[in-house]
Amino acid sequence: MSKVIGIIAGSLRKESFSKKLAIAVRGMAPEGFDFRIISIADLPIYNQDFDDNNEVPEAYTVFRNEANALNGIVFITPEYNRSVPGVLKNVIDVGSRPYGKSVWDGKPAAIFSNSPGNIAAFGANHHLRQSLVFLNMPIMQQPEVYLPNVSDLFDDSGDIKDGSTKDFLKKAIDAYIAFFQKNSK
Ligand SMILES: Cc1cc2nc3c(=O)[nH]c(=O)nc-3n(C[C@H](O)[C@H](O)[C@H](O)COP(=O)(O)O)c2cc1C
Numbered sequence: 001m002s003k004v005i006g007i008i009a010g011s012l013r014k015e016s017f018s019k020k021l022a023i024a025v026r027g028m029a030p031e032g033f034d035f036r037i038i039s040i041a042d043l044p045i046y047n048q049d050f051d052d053n054n055e056v057p058e059a060y061t062v063f064r065n066e067a068n069a070l071n072g073i074v075f076i077t078p079e080y081n082r083s084v085p086g087v088l089k090n091v092i093d094v095g096s097r098p099y100g101k102s103v104w105d106g107k108p109a110a111i112f113s114n115s116p117g118n119i120a121a122f123g124a125n126h127h128l129r130q131s132l133v134f135l136n137m138p139i140m141q142q143p144e145v146y147l148p149n150v151s152d153l154f155d156d157s158g159d160i161k162d163g164s165t166k167d168f169l170k171k172a173i174d175a176y177i178a179f180f181q182k183n184s185k
Contacts, residue, residue, distance in 0.1 A: 125144070
């Protein structure tokens with residue numbers, strides 16, 4: 001049976017580069033793997049009362065069930081003010097609760113950060129890494145995936161152009177698959 005890898009892009013923007021990268025990455029799934037884009041668009045902002053008072057929004061239940069079925073996760077994060085966008089932190093928080101029932105626990109992860117700027121969302125990449133360490137997710141160390149100048153990366157139809165960044169992404173996926181094989185339960 002195929003291993004299922006979720007791809008979570010940390011942006012709701014229609015023309016999001018992170019969402020375009022998610023589509024490109026989905027197309028790079030090797031045989032035996034199902035790469036699945038997980039939508040985070042409908043998740044209300046996390047409020048612990050929802051879980052404590054048994055008033056869990058339907059969107060949380062749908063997401064938690066979907067995430068529980070994943071074997072690993074690739075996070076594609078842009079950067080807001082040198083950290084992860086709120087929508088990405090929100091999905092991390094929603095998935096981490098109720099206490100003891102985290103959907104993230106033990107699942108091998110990779111972080112691909114990107115920006116139209118030169119620093120490639122380094123700050124977001126490492127803030128996200130900090131949360132994933134706490135959530136007990138093994139995280140691919142190498143290669144580190146920082147994608148700068150992403151506004152030049154796509155053609156008019158939104159597809160990733162051939163070139164060194166596309167080649168690097170493929171290598172990063174190969175490395176993640178090898179990492180996944182060693183670290184999945
Ligand atoms: C509130 C806000 C804060 C931002 N802060 C940063 C930042 O710290 N570093 C950076 O490289 N880009 C920053 N940007 C620019 C984003 O990289 C750019 O909008 C990018 O396209 C967002 O990702 P997306 O295309 O996946 O939506 C910021 C954008 C917004 C809206």
